[in-house]
Amino acid sequence: MSTALAARPETRGSGHGGPRRPRVLAALFLAAVISTVVSAWWIDFAPATLLDGLDHVRALLARMLPPTLDDPGRIWKLAIQTLLMALLGTVLAAVASVPLAFLAARNTTPHPLVYTVARGVITCCRAMPDLLFAVLFVRALGIGVLPGILALALHSIGMLGKLFAESIEATDPGPREAVRSTGAGYFREMLNAVVPQAIPSWIASFVYRIDINLRMSVILGFVGAGGIGFALQDALRGLMYPDALGIVCVILVIIAAMELLAIVVRKTMLAPARPGPRRDRIARIIFSALVFGSCIAALFVLDVSPWSLLNWVGPSMKTFTRLIPPNFGALGSELFTSALETVAIGIVATAIGIVLSIPAGILAARNVTPHVSIYWVARAWTLVVRAVPELILAVVFVAAVGLGPIAGTCALALGSIGFLGKLVADAIEEIAPGPLEAVRAVGGGWWKTLVAAVIPQVMPALVGSILYLLDINIRTSTILGVVGAGGIGYLLFESIRTLNFDVAGAIVIVIFLIVYAIERLSGWIRSLLV
Structure with missing residues (x-):
């Protein structure tokens, strides 16, 4: 998918914005850095913890090799x-x-x-x-x-x-x-x-x-x-x-x-x-x-x-209506603490994903990659990462670093490479070729072409894709709790498992408010860039 799908308003305004755009981008960058630092502090995320768990990840991967299929016919049918x-x-x-x-x-x-x-x-x-x-x-x-x-x-x-x-x-x-x-x-x-x-x-x-x-x-x-x-x-x-x-x-x-x-x-x-x-x-x-x-x-x-496909409404409504009225008092402050943890997981994972995926996306763009072999390697890498669901990655990281938000953050960050890397590559492949040819015509090398012709064109779409990724990561972090990877998801699925649907209703409303707030924030940021 082109980034236009994730950020259509931004691409429409890619040629406008005037002199205020650099100031807006600088302010967004500063706000993003501050939010990431605060969020990392909130969930006690430290790179050293992840490095300590790498040995466990390697041991787990070693136990997975070589891959086997116990019943190939059943697996392919599924x-x-x-x-x-x-x-x-x-x-x-x-x-x-x-x-x-x-x-x-x-x-x-x-x-x-x-x-x-x-x-x-x-x-x-x-x-x-x-x-x-x-x-x-x-x-x-x-x-x-x-x-x-x-x-x-x-x-x-x-x-x-x-x-x-x-x-x-x-x-x-x-x-x-x-x-x-x-x-x-x-x-x-x-x-x-x-x-x-x-x-x-x-x-x-x-x-x-x-x-x-x-x-x-x-x-x-x-x-x-x-x-x-x-x-x-x-x-x-x-x-x-x-x-x-x-x-x-x-x-x-x-x-x-x-x-x-x-x-x-x-x-x-x-x-x-x-x-x-x-x-x-x-x-x-x-x-x-x-x-x-x-x-x-x-x-x-x-x-x-x-x-x-039509008569599911009646039986399902009996279950869905059990979420109402919501019970906000049962969990107390734990509900809102877990909600903040969910947002923090999404922010930190998005920040890590940006750092790791933008280089991969640039190398996976056919019109700017240094060599065709690098293009195929980068495309294959983003495909492999995207193929593994975040919930499976969360299982691996839980085994490596233990229960909690760090495992969820690492899983979402790794999954972001495949998602954002693909969007960045597709966006770069859709930019106008004229500026690239102009820089190359005056002897500009690969780095000069990237800085002077590629990044300025792709920046609006990139900001839109990052906002979209943040939205997705926060929503995805709500379900990682099912495997113990932190966030509000653990409370949500425990409440449903124990048939406390009124508590689940309160959690669903909190999730809705979080997603709605992120959407409004994204819309406001887009309006500043258009």
Whole structure:
């Protein structure tokens, strides 16, 4: 995915901002350093602790080698099940997100109140961790793939609804005015003037979300929501580390295949230079047919009834409503201390991830990498890191450095390399080539080209990606507590495990407020840069 998906407002303003932008960036950098230092102090994060645990990490990795598969047929069947869960969950989310996005876009919403409600629904879906959705659906519907599909779908609405709405807000109003002048109604205006402009961005968001859901679906098996994660959890619980590494290798193969498929889809459907609209239509028809056919196949392979995708609301609402009214008094100050710990984990992990991922992203950009071999090594590194879910990394670091927030911070930091490194590489590959050629024409070397031509162009998108990464890391840190990696997640899953749903409701509200505050802060920072 291009960084435009994560930071579309920033890329629109990449050519503006005037003389205030350097001052804003300097202030942001200072604030980020102070926040990181305070957060590291709050969770007692010290590099020496991590260095002391490296021997344990090496010992654990040695016990995992060589990777094995105890039952290859079963593992590959679960892997296919995981892939189809991710596809079906993403498709359901996309179908629900399209009408929601029209209601949540400022230029197409019928009323400000509708806009506020639609944005609230999107934020709620994004604030609730997918693993929490899965736990609640398993409680309501039982163990199986259906809770996993629904959890992925609802959580994906939080991202797709937001990105779809931003794509609509970025459309040119000219075609709408032309269609409106013919006397067409609201729906014809949206269908003929807005949708054709937004579709390319929607497709890019959809393809990228499948990649995210594929990795997310791996961990849903930890709570009985189907997929290969169930086998991985069994291997880890049974201390069968070679089998666990073998399963991780299978996951890596699937994610690598999806990465290659995504590249083909983007080049075929989203390339800037194409013969014309006829090929666009043909490509989109073929893509739609493949997605539709895969969904039909998924229903049969997963043994999911189409009716079950509709009648889950009643049983699930009985479980979800048990979160209300929330009980804030049961945990006392521990609730807010854990919430601050969650935010601190996300901030420190993001800071470490930035330092480690930006060099990897630069080397993984085809248009600036020093050598093609370095390009492939950097791309492979970001892919391998991205293939391993943060929850699995947390298990490794818990074994290395013990229970607590340091393990969660290290897991998120390592996972950030794959995520932000890819976004940085994609953003650099999309910059205008003119400034690079100009610097090279006057004899500028690689470093000069990087400093004078690459960084200034990619900086707005980079800031947007960092804000997006911070948002993701804080939300992800809420679930790492399930394996003892610190944060509010431990309290959340313990309250659900012990059926204290009113306490879980209070924790969910705190998580929502944290995510909403981060989103508002990100929006304010973007407004300063545009």
